[in-house]
Amino acid sequence: MKTLLREPLLHFLLLGVALFGVYGLARDRAPDGTGQIVVTQSQIEQLVIGFTRTWQRPPTPEELTGLIEDRIREEVLYREAMSMGLDRDDTIVRRRLRQKLEFLIPDLASQIAPPTERDLVAYFDQHADKYRGEPAVSFEQVFFNRERRGTPAWEEAKSALSRLNAQHGSAVTPDTVGDTSLLPIEVTRSAVSDVARLFGGTFSKELVNGPLGRWAGPLESSYGLHLVLVRERVPGSLPELAQVREGVLRDLLAERRQQALDVAYAKFRARYAVVVEPLALAQGESGVSQRQ
Amino acid sequence: MLEFEYTRAALRNGLKVEKELGVNPYKFGMVGSTDAHTGLAAVEEDNFFGKTSSSEPSATRAMHPFVKNPSTGLEIMGWETIASGYVGVWATENTREALFDAMQRKEVYATTGPRMFVRFFGGWDFAPSDAQTRSPAVQGYMKGVPMGGDLTDAPAGKAPSFLVAALKDPISAHLDRIQIIKGWLDAKGETHEKVYDVAWSGTRKPDPSTGKVPPVGTTVDVANATWTNTIGASDLITVWRDPDFDPAQRAFYYARVLEIPTPRWTAHDSKYFGVKMPPEVRMTGQERAYTSPIWYTPK
Numbered sequence: 001m002k003t004l005l006r007e008p009l010l011h012f013l014l015l016g017v018a019l020f021g022v023y024g025l026a027r028d029r030a031p032d033g034t035g036q037i038v039v040t041q042s043q044i045e046q047l048v049i050g051f052t053r054t055w056q057r058p059p060t061p062e063e064l065t066g067l068i069e070d071r072i073r074e075e076v077l078y079r080e081a082m083s084m085g086l087d088r089d090d091t092i093v094r095r096r097l098r099q100k101l102e103f104l105i106p107d108l109a110s111q112i113a114p115p116t117e118r119d120l121v122a123y124f125d126q127h128a129d130k131y132r133g134e135p136a137v138s139f140e141q142v143f144f145n146r147e148r149r150g151t152p153a154w155e156e157a158k159s160a161l162s163r164l165n166a167q168h169g170s171a172v173t174p175d176t177v178g179d180t181s182l183l184p185i186e187v188t189r190s191a192v193s194d195v196a197r198l199f200g201g202t203f204s205k206e207l208v209n210g211p212l213g214r215w216a217g218p219l220e221s222s223y224g225l226h227l228v229l230v231r232e233r234v235p236g237s238l239p240e241l242a243q244v245r246e247g248v249l250r251d252l253l254a255e256r257r258q259q260a261l262d263v264a265y266a267k268f269r270a271r272y273a274v275v276v277e278p279l280a281l282a283q284g285e286s287g288v289s290q291r292q
Numbered sequence: 293m294l295e296f297e298y299t300r301a302a303l304r305n306g307l308k309v310e311k312e313l314g315v316n317p318y319k320f321g322m323v324g325s326t327d328a329h330t331g332l333a334a335v336e337e338d339n340f341f342g343k344t345s346s347s348e349p350s351a352t353r354a355m356h357p358f359v360k361n362p363s364t365g366l367e368i369m370g371w372e373t374i375a376s377g378y379v380g381v382w383a384t385e386n387t388r389e390a391l392f393d394a395m396q397r398k399e400v401y402a403t404t405g406p407r408m409f410v411r412f413f414g415g416w417d418f419a420p421s422d423a424q425t426r427s428p429a430v431q432g433y434m435k436g437v438p439m440g441g442d443l444t445d446a447p448a449g450k451a452p453s454f455l456v457a458a459l460k461d462p463i464s465a466h467l468d469r470i471q472i473i474k475g476w477l478d479a480k481g482e483t484h485e486k487v488y489d490v491a492w493s494g495t496r497k498p499d500p501s502t503g504k505v506p507p508v509g510t511t512v513d514v515a516n517a518t519w520t521n522t523i524g525a526s527d528l529i530t531v532w533r534d535p536d537f538d539p540a541q542r543a544f545y546y547a548r549v550l551e552i553p554t555p556r557w558t559a560h561d562s563k564y565f566g567v568k569m570p571p572e573v574r575m576t577g578q579e580r581a582y583t584s585p586i587w588y589t590p591k
Contacts, residue, residue, distance in 0.1 A: 142426070147493075147525050180424050180529055182409045182459040200462025222462035223526045 037075050039068055047071060105264045106257030115252050123252045124241050130251070131244050134191045137207060138232040141185060142178035144218065144225040149179075157218040157225045164215040164227065174227075181223065189234060199223070208233065303585060304475045304483035307542045310589075311477060321398030321440050321584035322546070324377025335405055337579075338517070340375035340557035347373065351565035354558050354573060371573040375557045376404035380581070382438065398440025403581040406461035412439040412547045414586035416446070418453035418531045428457050428529060439546070440584035445591045451537035452588055456490060457529035458549040458581065465551040466524025468493060468508040468578060472532055476543035487548075490532040493525035510553040512576045517555040517563040524552035539590060546585040550578045 047067045051059045059067060087093050115123075124131070142160070146153040160177040174185070187195065196204035200222030210216045210230060218225035241248065295301045299322070306318030326335050327343060334341040342348045347358060347370055354371035361367070382399040383390040394400060401410050411429055415436025422431040432438065432455050443452055460467050469492035475485040489498060489505040498505045511520045534545070559575040562568065569575065 145527070175426055178426060180426060180428055180457075181527060182411060182428065182457050182529075185426050198462070223459065 037072060039071055039075075043071065044068065102261060106260045108260075115249065115256070120245070120248060120252060121241065123255075124244075124248050127251070128238055131248070132236045132238050134193060135208065135236040136189045136191050136234040137195060137230060138188045138190070138234075139186075139207065140174060140229040140231070141183070141187070142174045142227040143181040143183060143223065144227075145179040145181070146224045153225055154218060157227060161215055161217060161227050164229075174229075178227070179224075183221075183223065189232070199226075299582075300473065300475065300485060303544050303546075304477075304485060307475065307477040307544065308481065308483055310542065311481065316587075319398075319587065321395065321400045322402040322582045323379035323395075323400055324402030324404065324582075325379065326377065335375045335377065337375050337405065337555060337557045338560045340560070343373050349561070349564075351561075351567045354561055354569060371558050371569070374404065374577075378403050378405065378407065380407075380410065398584040399438050401439060401581055401583040404579045406464040406551060406579045406581070408461050408464070408467075408549060408551075408581050409457075409459040410547065410549055410581045410583055411455070411457045412583040412586070413437065413455040414441065414443050414452055414545060414588075415455075416443075416450050416452060418455045418533075420531050422455050423457070423529045423531045428455060431455065437586060439586060441586050443586060443588045446537075446539040446588070451534045452545070452586075453531055453533040454490075454545060454547075454586070455529075455531050456547045457527070458547075459527045460525075460551070465519060465554045465579065466493065466521045466526055467528050468524050468550040468552045469505055470528050470530065471548045471550070472545055473548060474534065474536075474543060474545050476538075476541045478541060486536070488532070491528040491530040493523065493528065493552075508552050510576065512553050512555050512559075514555060514559050514575045515563065517559040519552070519554050521552075542590065543588045544585040545588070547581075547583045549581040551580065553578050 044064075048058060048064065051063070051067060081087070142164075144153050144157040144160075149156060160172070163172045164174065164177065183199065187198075192204050192208055195207065201220050203219050203221040203226065206219045207228060207230065210219070210228065212230050212233065215227050215229045217227040219228055220226075295305075302318040302320075306316040309318070310316035326333060328335065328341070329344045330341055330348065332341045340349070342353065343358070347353050347356065354369070356370045357367055358370045358373050359366060359368040380401045380403060381391055381394045383394040401412075403410075411432060413429075413432030413436040417435050418431075422428065422435070425431055436453075436455065437443065446452070454472060456470055456472065458467055458470055470490050472488045472490050473485065474488065475483060477483050489503065492505045493508060496505050496508075509523055511522055513519065528549070534543075537543075553576045556575055556577045558569055558573050562575070
């Protein structure tokens with residue numbers, strides 16, 4: 001018995017019981033002092049709208065009673081939790097509040113001064129490269145398989161090139177010179193990056209620099225050598241503002257929101273003297289730099 | 293091979309069931325997928341993010357059990373998981389409709405990771421010259437059916453011929469060989485299978501008794517997790533005719549394309565994390581592609 005009386009756990013429990021008793025007696029009233037919860041008409045309407053959106057029909061009277069009961073339950077528990085200070089030092093609550101403020105500030109800013117047509121045009125001009133399409137190319141190609149032809153492949157391709165380009169005389173067609181391959185023999189208006197992905201190597205780079213309208217090469221791909229006839233090069237064109245208007249508006253608003261947020265943050269931050277305590281390094285650990 | 297564990301066994305059973313029921317429930321196309329639960333399609337050997345979040349890259353993931361079930365004794369080690377795979381679709385255009393149409397007609401193939409091009413056509417009249425044209429696929433569609441298709445009504449005295457071609461992934465390894473796998477149902481109702489080497493790189497000679505082409509060799513530098521494309525071929529193409537055809541027997545044919553050996557993700561892990569893998573860990577592999585079969589059904 002004596003040892004039990006000296007047991008610290010027992011002391012702890014007794015003290016706890018006493019504290020709760022005092023606490024309970026001291027506050028049997030609602031923490032906010034008024035002790036009143038009013039469920040307003042507009043709140044009930046909100047509940048009905050929310051329910052209808054989910055279930056595609058309005059709630060029955062029993063369901064509505066349930067909704068209101070739940071709303072009251074939420075309010076009671078919310079107030080009690082707040083009075084106990086459960087909102088403090090809570091990662092989720094902090095994150096949510098930060099999020100709310102970060103959403104709110106830029107939204108207000110963009111509503112105060114919606115972008116004008118002139119703003120839009122200016123933004124579009126400034127960021128033209130962002131909206132420019134990729135250059136495309138149309139070409140035919142003849143493949144020379146180095147693995148099958150060996151070292152003469154280059155010379156053979158060269159000689160085929162001059163025959164293909166000859167105006168008169170030797171009538172060769174692409175079908176009578178190259179080798180078989182699963183690569184497409186003709187590519188129409190394909191983005192240069194797609195050509196690069198298909199042929200590999202330096203092929204696409206040389207393709208966009210070579211001559212137009214006559215056979216040229218040999219160019220090197222991941223597979224071997226190619227003679228190419230570039231039929232058309234379509235530069236990456238700048239669309240009309242009307243074609244990309246929605247995207248431009250979205251980008252401009254996003255930029256403004258970010259700016260508004262940065263300005264507001266700088267103002268808030270200036271209100272505080274920030275102290276970062278030096279990190280206590282464990283022995284032997286090093287290389288962790290401090291940011292002030 | 294465990295009967296109910298592999299695709300090929302299901303294809304064989306399909307022939308058997310079709311004879312009994314008149315319909316083949318296992319007439320499917322071949323697609324490759326990751327079976328990853330990470331939400332990532334990162335399945336290259338040098339960019340393998342594992343099958344689950346618990347097997348994401350770490351120095352020891354290869355040695356962790358991936359599956360361990362004490363009640364069945366089943367254990368799969370981390371290193372046994374494979375960085376794969378993709379599906380290739382032969383669609384007429386890059387639209388949702390065309391892609392789904394292609395999948396519906398099974399004109400698809402699976403790869404274990406490389407983006408190789410694979411063509412496979414079956415018909416009665418393919419000639420060796422069809423493998424030398426500039427557009428083999430044009431011949432393929434004109435004279436036969438593509439992967440996923442059907443052959444029937446064999447002309448008297450003719451065996452099915454196949455135009456098969458593969459082009460390597462432009463940034464991956466060279467190709468070792470193309471194989472055609474045949475499965476068939478004999479008169480007694482038993483199924484069989486045979487693997488034919490039909491096209492291969494270099495001047496290797498098939499073994500006269502087995503028909504098997506010797507291994508391509510390897511250029512893998514395991515320590516540095518690299519290889520060189522100094523062996524193998526960048527593309528392979530051939531026309532092959534079934535030498536053992538019996539018009540009375542149901543059969544399927546599909547093509548398998550093998551790359552030359554390359555380092556597995558285990559070799560990349562070993563190099564990146566500077567860890568030594570246990571001796572049982574496989575460090576190299578031959579990436580491959582599988583086409584949907586072409587079925588032959590007697591009339």
